[in-house]
Amino acid sequence: MPLRNSSARTALTAALLVITGGSALGAQPASAAGHPPDATASHWADGTWRMDGYGTVLTIAGDHLQTYQTTSISCLKGDDAQRSHTAPGSVTFTGPDATVLTVRVLPGQAGAALHVDGSPGDRMLHRVPSLPADCGRPAPADRVATFDVFWQTFEENYPFFAAKGIDWHAVREHYRPQINARTSDAQLFAVLSEMVRPLYDAHVHIAAKGTGRFAQGRPGTVVPSSELDDRLRAYIEERDLGGGQLRSYAKGRIGYADLPNSQGYLRISGFGGYTDDPDDSYAANSAELQRALDDILTPERTARLSGLIIDVRINGGGSDSLGLQIASRLTDRGYLAYGKVTRDDPADPSAFTRPQPIVVQPTPGARYTGPVAVLTSGSTVSAGETFTQALMDRPGGSVRIGQSTQGVFSDVLERTLPNGWQIGLPNEEFRTPSGRTFDGPGIPPQYREPVFTDEEFGHHRDSAYDRAVSLLKSGARPAAAARPR
Incomplete structure (x- = not known):
């Protein structure tokens, strides 16, 4: 059960125990489903895992790790990586861009943790029986489908709509009727850019191959160069x-x-x-x-x-x-x-x-x-x-x-x-x-x-x-x- 914002102070203050030797991950409750993985077993990490947050499911099969980018309406194949190191209770994979991912056992718990080298903290993984059904069929790539996945990705992951006074559902109602089979790449790029422009978020960007790139900082600031x-x-x-x-x-x-x-x-x-x-x-x-x-x-x-x-x-x-x-x-x-x-x-x-x-x-x-x-x-x-x-x-x-x-x-x-x-x-x-x-x-x-x-x-x-x-x-x-x- 994810914590609500109102619980953050209590949870984080309690977590200060980590400074004196506690474990932030070890303090998390075990899942009610499944059993702790056997870290001594060969290829214990093999299977399908869903990540808490991040809209991601991943599969591990032998020496190969494959990620899938998921929303409630889509599943698209993401990055992959190859096994580069194995140690008791953990396995490390390296992607083609040299990103290092380590999956490790959580002692006494049913899940696992994934660590991305260079990013503090870990991402929690829980076993699931199989990939979502959308992962097993070709994804439509037309303009409307692209618009819908764009909107849904922000809908399910962006945390700051309320703080910035943005009604994301009203944004969809305004812009989606403008998208159809005759919409050009330039028109689609312009619509997507206008949808997120009011966020003024330097971590929001769109890279439209051969069409354009959208990124901006907070008004009154200069992006470093x-x-x-x-x-x-x-x-x-x-x-x-x-x-x-x-x-x-x-x-x-x-x-x-x-x-x-x-x-x-x-x-x-x-x-x-x-x-x-x-x-x-x-x-x-x-x-x-x-x-x-x-x-x-x-x-x-x-x-x-x-x-x-x-x-x-x-x-x-x-x-x-x-x-x-x-x-x-x-x-x-x-x-x-x-x-x-x-x-x-x-x-x-x-x-x-x-x-x-x-x-x-x-x-x-x-x-x-x-x-x-x-x-x-x-x-x-x-x-x-x-x-x-x-x-x-x-x-x-x-x-x-x-x-x-x-x-x-x-x-x-x-x-x-x-x-x-x-x-x-x-x-x-x-x-x-x-x-x-x-x-x-x-x-x-x-x-x-x-x-x-x-x-x-x-x-x-x-x-x-x-x-x-x-x-x-x-x-x-x-x-x-x-x-x-």
């Missing part, structure tokens, strides 16, 4: 660092400089793209990040730092787990980063999976545990935002300066429409201990300052950076500033 990143890095080096240069890591996505007054400046423009690995695998990115952090957070430097500025004002996102890896170098004890839930009932937008507590655990070796100032803006997107959220309750204290983040946190649920077009949408929430999410408006700063405006450039200012330097120099306790809960 490599050109913007290069321009602002140069401005920071010239203005904030007095002509000095950032020490560059991870193909320029990470930069560091020592500042006067024993402060440090760490700039992170993304959580991925750190290597020349053509697959951009999580393992390769994680290893490169570890090398960068080892060079930046040395024992000598962490001992002398009186404050650390972390700049994610231009951050295009990536892997949430890489953000947690950085957070683990900024604490000496475990704490809750956030609770992750997934919309879980196609007919009830208020129903979510049980919150999984995502915990920051201190990494071995040198760590910095002093005050941190985090610089944010509307161009702080996705994993840049979950990283910001993961530092909100950091034991050493942190303060946010600048502008509200973009307001998108979920992993992107990638779907294929019957005509072959690709779409993406969010279906998760990242919650504070009180059950609050920041989807839509973003995480607000505790000290609001302009960020890279024309006036700032014209007067050669960087007010957010200057405020961070001043606060850290004064010895103000960041943890004392009011936090949104």
Whole structure:
């Protein structure tokens, strides 16, 4: 039985026990149907599994894993993967795009858990007798069928219609009569784009082969780009660092400089793209990040730092787990980063999976545990935002300066429409201990300052950076500033 929103605070607060050794997955009740799988049996994972949330069914047969994207009206074959590793109680599959999926036994329970490398938390699996009937017959690929699957996918997975004041059923009633056998690809693309435009959700996109691409950010914000990143890095080096240069890591996505007054400046423009690995695998990115952090957070430097500025004002996102890896170098004890839930009932937008507590655990070796100032803006997107959220309750204290983040946190649920077009949408929430999410408006700063405006450039200012330097120099306790809960 999925938890309702009103239960989030109790469930997530109780889940804090994981910090002292509990297991978020182990705390979940066993299914009334079936028996725990025999992890010692050959190919114990073989069979058909339905995922809690995500509109996904998958089959495992020997060395092959196949996913199916399902709604109440459709079933389309999704990604597949091949077995790459087997261990007691778990089996790992790797997809053609180097995505790593691990399925493992839940001790004493009837289900299993699937972990996607680079994404925190797990997705619960339950055995089902067979694939849905729609998976066994060809799916119609005409314009009307494509429209219907598009609408139904959002209807069953998107969590934020009510918060954004959107009547999705009224949207269907308005637009569906416009679609028929004579509708062109351009007309269909225009209709689908107009349907989701009022969401102003940077995690919603449509990729229509040969026709167009739709994506947009929140009004008044700028979506990060490599050109913007290069321009602002140069401005920071010239203005904030007095002509000095950032020490560059991870193909320029990470930069560091020592500042006067024993402060440090760490700039992170993304959580991925750190290597020349053509697959951009999580393992390769994680290893490169570890090398960068080892060079930046040395024992000598962490001992002398009186404050650390972390700049994610231009951050295009990536892997949430890489953000947690950085957070683990900024604490000496475990704490809750956030609770992750997934919309879980196609007919009830208020129903979510049980919150999984995502915990920051201190990494071995040198760590910095002093005050941190985090610089944010509307161009702080996705994993840049979950990283910001993961530092909100950091034991050493942190303060946010600048502008509200973009307001998108979920992993992107990638779907294929019957005509072959690709779409993406969010279906998760990242919650504070009180059950609050920041989807839509973003995480607000505790000290609001302009960020890279024309006036700032014209007067050669960087007010957010200057405020961070001043606060850290004064010895103000960041943890004392009011936090949104």
